[in-house]
Amino acid sequence: MPFEWFVALRYLRDAKAQTALILAAVSVGVSVIVFLSALIGGLQTSLIQKTLGSQPHVTLHSPREVARPLVDASEDRAIARDVQAASQRLRSIDQWPVAMSDAERVAGVTAASPMIMGAGFAIHSDAKEAVLVQGVDPERFLPIIDLRQRTVAGRFDVSGGNVAIGSTLASDLGVGIGDKVRLETTEGVDDTVTVAGIFTLGNEGADKTWLLTSLRHAQSLYALPGGATTIELKVSDVFLADRVARDVRGRTGLDADSWMKLNAELLSGLSAQSSSKFLIEFFVVLAVALGIASVLIVSVVQKSREIGILRAVGTPRGRVLRIFLIQGGVLGLAGSFLGSGLGALLSKLFEGLAVGPDGKPKFPVQLDAQLFLTATVLATGVGVLAALIPARNASRLDPATAIHNV
Amino acid sequence: MSEPLLVVDGVVKEYGVRVRTRALAGVDLSLEEGEFAALIGPSGSGKSTLLNVIGLLDKPTSGRVVLRGTDTSALDDRGLTDLRARTLGFVFQFHHLLPAFTALENVMLPAWAEAGFPSREMGEHAEELLRAVGLADRMRFKSTDLSGGQQQRVAIARALSCKPALVLADEPTGNLDTESSNEVFELLRRFNRERGTTFLVVTHDPRIAERCDRVIEIVDGRIRSDRRLTTAGAPGT
Numbered sequence: 001m002p003f004e005w006f007v008a009l010r011y012l013r014d015a016k017a018q019t020a021l022i023l024a025a026v027s028v029g030v031s032v033i034v035f036l037s038a039l040i041g042g043l044q045t046s047l048i049q050k051t052l053g054s055q056p057h058v059t060l061h062s063p064r065e066v067a068r069p070l071v072d073a074s075e076d077r078a079i080a081r082d083v084q085a086a087s088q089r090l091r092s093i094d095q096w097p098v099a100m101s102d103a104e105r106v107a108g109v110t111a112a113s114p115m116i117m118g119a120g121f122a123i124h125s126d127a128k129e130a131v132l133v134q135g136v137d138p139e140r141f142l143p144i145i146d147l148r149q150r151t152v153a154g155r156f157d158v159s160g161g162n163v164a165i166g167s168t169l170a171s172d173l174g175v176g177i178g179d180k181v182r183l184e185t186t187e188g189v190d191d192t193v194t195v196a197g198i199f200t201l202g203n204e205g206a207d208k209t210w211l212l213t214s215l216r217h218a219q220s221l222y223a224l225p226g227g228a229t230t231i232e233l234k235v236s237d238v239f240l241a242d243r244v245a246r247d248v249r250g251r252t253g254l255d256a257d258s259w260m261k262l263n264a265e266l267l268s269g270l271s272a273q274s275s276s277k278f279l280i281e282f283f284v285v286l287a288v289a290l291g292i293a294s295v296l297i298v299s300v301v302q303k304s305r306e307i308g309i310l311r312a313v314g315t316p317r318g319r320v321l322r323i324f325l326i327q328g329g330v331l332g333l334a335g336s337f338l339g340s341g342l343g344a345l346l347s348k349l350f351e352g353l354a355v356g357p358d359g360k361p362k363f364p365v366q367l368d369a370q371l372f373l374t375a376t377v378l379a380t381g382v383g384v385l386a387a388l389i390p391a392r393n394a395s396r397l398d399p400a401t402a403i404h405n406v
Numbered sequence: 407m408s409e410p411l412l413v414v415d416g417v418v419k420e421y422g423v424r425v426r427t428r429a430l431a432g433v434d435l436s437l438e439e440g441e442f443a444a445l446i447g448p449s450g451s452g453k454s455t456l457l458n459v460i461g462l463l464d465k466p467t468s469g470r471v472v473l474r475g476t477d478t479s480a481l482d483d484r485g486l487t488d489l490r491a492r493t494l495g496f497v498f499q500f501h502h503l504l505p506a507f508t509a510l511e512n513v514m515l516p517a518w519a520e521a522g523f524p525s526r527e528m529g530e531h532a533e534e535l536l537r538a539v540g541l542a543d544r545m546r547f548k549s550t551d552l553s554g555g556q557q558q559r560v561a562i563a564r565a566l567s568c569k570p571a572l573v574l575a576d577e578p579t580g581n582l583d584t585e586s587s588n589e590v591f592e593l594l595r596r597f598n599r600e601r602g603t604t605f606l607v608v609t610h611d612p613r614i615a616e617r618c619d620r621v622i623e624i625v626d627g628r629i630r631s632d633r634r635l636t637t638a639g640a641p642g643t
Contacts, residue, residue, distance in 0.1 A: 317487070
């Protein structure tokens with residue numbers, strides 16, 4: 001074994017109480033970091049998954065209509081005019097198949113689906129409920145929002161006059177699978193459709209208003225033959241949705257909204273949560289570093305005569321320095337192993353305690369190899385850094401003074 | 407004999423910045439290979455300071471220390487450490503073994519510290535030294551489990567572990583009873599005789615000084631007398 005390692009490990013082993021105390025402190029610190037990261041990581045992932053379960057990553061639609069006055073004021077002519085805001089009618093995206101294939105070519109886009117979205121009423125016996133009618137092409141739509149998996153009754157089928165509706169809407173209307181519902185659209189078109197599937201997305205707005213039919217059927221309901229009012233996109237990295245939306249807007253000239261823009265509040269909440277997590281972790285790391293440093297500083301003072309002897313018998317400064325750096329690193333490393341185990345245990349305990357009514361965890365904690373690796377590298381690095389000052393003190397001891405004056 | 411092992415040439419050592427204390431006021435001294443010399447003098451006469459300067463633990467304010475032909479005033483810390491490791495051995499008054507280590511490990515440490523890695527040869531040499539100081543059955547003992555005399559014997563073995571040319575002993579028997587004191591002194595003499603190692607022994611004890619080959623007396627930072635004893639070496643064995 002190299003000399004430095006031998007001496008460092010022996011010193012740690014010899015000072016059992018000190019080593020045990022500081023190891024406990026490092027372990028607790030690391031376990032707090034592991035637990036907090038696992039908890040908040042799990043919470044955030046589950047929140048984002050819930051949010052994205054009922055919305056596309058990016059939505060494209062025609063730019064809003066604006067009033068274009070025919071006469072403008074100029075330097076030699078003042079005019080009086082009253083410009084009325086343009087009313088927004090439902091209209092198809094101009095040449096949507098071209099826009100869609102353009103959008104699909106933008107880097108990061110993994111799926112695209114044309115849709116018609118319109119408002120209307122669903123009527124069944126005495127109930128009349130406002131609905132959001134969505135005409136979709138299932139093959140293109142399902143990769144974006146997997147309603148087939150969320151179907152709780154019947155099956156997802158929108159062909160030939162069949163529709164799928166949200167579970168709250170179904171109970172409000174008092175309909176089940178196979179029941180007929182009359183549909184009245186804002187374009188004044190009436191039709192009767194059959195409920196083939198009922199789904200639950202866990203988002204009250206969607207479950208209460210969504211009614212899905214085929215794209216072709218919606219085109220006829222809204223008198224937009226061959227049209228599509230909206231194109232929905234799925235992207236590979238959900239946190240790059242903003243950038244993808246910008247790229248798509250630039251390429252197609254359409255309005256593009258990302259889920260991040262539509263859920264700005266959720267995201268700012270998440271980022272505040274992340275910052276507070278980092279703050280807590282920072283102070284925990286600081287406390288751990290101070291703990292390691294103070295134990296080693298005391299150890300250098302206690303051992304200054306021994307260090308003087310080591311120097312006198314021919315130990316170079318660099319080796320003395322490394323003896324203490326190694327102690328710091330070993331404390332950090334061992335503490336991170338113990339702390340990772342403790343943190344994982346805490347996380348699992350917590351997961352077992354925070355269960356929903358169905359006995360399943362409300363959200364899974366996120367324990368992955370990367371978290372443990374980060375904790376290990378962090379704790380070891382902090383240990384070595386914390387040992388810097390004591391190690392420097394040790395290596396700068398004057399052997400003659402250290403031997404005679406202690 | 408060609409060149410002396412050690413030459414101390416006009417060494418002055420002063421302490422303090424405002425109030426300067428002169429611990430050594432121009433010391434000239436040389437030691438030949440194989441000598442066994444005592445350094446005596448009252449407390450505060452500069453014995454320990456001289457020993458530190460010769461041991462390269464302290465730099466003189468002026469003057470030179472030449473060790474085996476190497477002028478040490480030109481060396482940096484690394485060079486001094488190397489030279490110390492290869493040429494010098496130390497025996498301190500309070501043995502100063504490292505308590506966390508066994509007797510054998512303590513004896514191995516100087517060689518280990520210099521080489522970085524332990525070797526079989528290093529271990530065998532340390533065992534041989536411990537046998538030579540009569541501690542064959544105490545090698546695996548923690549130094550704290552040994553008696554004072556035993557600890558000092560381990561310290562002597564440690565001082566010899568790098569096969570030094572010169573061993574500096576600072577009151578090696580100062581802390582021991584008469585019997586242990588005799589044992590330890592005889593051990594030093596034996597290594598001097600058998601291996602030709604040069605010894606410079608600081609002592610308060612006139613009985614110890616009388617049994618050396620040469621007695622150097624230092625008073626107020628200057629060498630007052632330096633005499634060779636003709637009867638030395640004979641008694642005691």
